[in-house]
Amino acid sequence: MSRHSQEYSNNVPAGNLLLCAGIWSSGISYVKTLRMLKLMNVVAINQTTFLKHSKYYVQPIIYNMWQSEQHDVLKNLRQSEEGAILSGDGRCDSPGHSAKYGTYVFLDMSNNKIADIQLVQSNEVGGSYHLEKEGFQRAIHFLKNFGIAIKQVVTDRHPQIAKYIRLNMPETQHRFDAWHIAKSKLLCIIVILFLSNIIMFKSMGDFTKCEHEDIPPEVQKRKKWITVSDPFVLANFEKIICDKRFVKDVQKVSTLHQTSSLEAFNSLILQFAPKQRAFHFLGMLTR
Incomplete structure (x- = not known):
């Protein structure tokens, strides 16, 4: 015994x-x-x-559990008469341009559930620069082969993806996430405002004032602040706001659907697949 x-x-x-x-x-x-x-x-x-x-x-x-859950999500998308509204975003397994894996995720905006995940290895596409576009293409082909009509896609300002949609998906509306549009110019504007001694703290959460001590009036008089009417300020504001790509992209900003939920999902994935550790293909996919 x-x-x-x-x-x-x-x-x-x-x-x-x-x-x-x-x-x-x-x-x-x-x-x-x-x-x-x-x-x-x-x-x-x-x-x-x-x-x-x-x-x-x-x-x-x-x-197998993921495939079962995904099948239910895709089945509901296929039955939608209006077409699917998706948000897409990519992430790499390591910072910089030395990534081994790239993951592209599509989120169904109607029920806030993941519609598809594509994992691409860099040696399949000739380098990490092409990972996001390849993942996007594979996800689009997979969804279309399942019989899903894609009405709208919300992404960041990735130029390769924007070109692919423009040339290969004329029936699909392409919209940009508002935060990705704003953050590309926000830092430049804040720097100019700092140089001009014009700082506004509205809608900045816990930040209600500068961290430094108050500057005495006599010191402020000695400092050579850039004035609002200064040609430097006006020229740079005009350069930022009137940038051709920026003006063009603003017209495609999504007013309703954003990628914030997808960004939160990618942040959660870091708990299971941190960028400091290496995994084999199946291990990365299941994580």
Whole structure:
């Protein structure tokens, strides 16, 4: 008669499977988890067993669940008479131009659910610069092959994606996220206002005044502030506001749908796939 410290499921210790599933579901590092258990003198599985259980049990279950959930979302989109309204955004697995993976995500704006996720490896497209466009194209082809009519797409100001939609999707309205339009010029305007000693704190949340001490009047008189009527101020404001690309893009700003929910989703993904760690393809996709 043998005695086991835990129940078995198909000759696999159930506790080991639950430990692997818990690590994947919480987004914590296996190495840190093992170190913590070791400090507590708790016997745990080694890394080989963890990777084996992840490959044959945890990852397939996660992927199958995602496909089932995605199918329900796409089925509802296909039945929509007005057409799908999607917001799209891409992210890379590391900062700079050395990314190995690029992920492009489409969010269904009608129910705030993820419609599709495309993971692209940089060696497939000849470099990390092309990851976002390739992910966008694959997601569009996948959705169209499923029979979904795309009415509107809201994205950032990525020039390659804008050109692709203009040339290949004439029936689809392309709109830009308002924040991506604003932030491209906001910093320049703030710098000019600082140089002009004109700072407004309306709608800035917790920021109601400058962090520095008040400047005495006699010091302010000695400082050579740029005046509002200064040609430098006027010329730079005109250059910022009348920029051809900016004027053109403002006309395509989305007045209703934005990518803020998608940005929040990408921030959440960082908990499960931080940019400081490397993963293999399936590991990255399931995370």
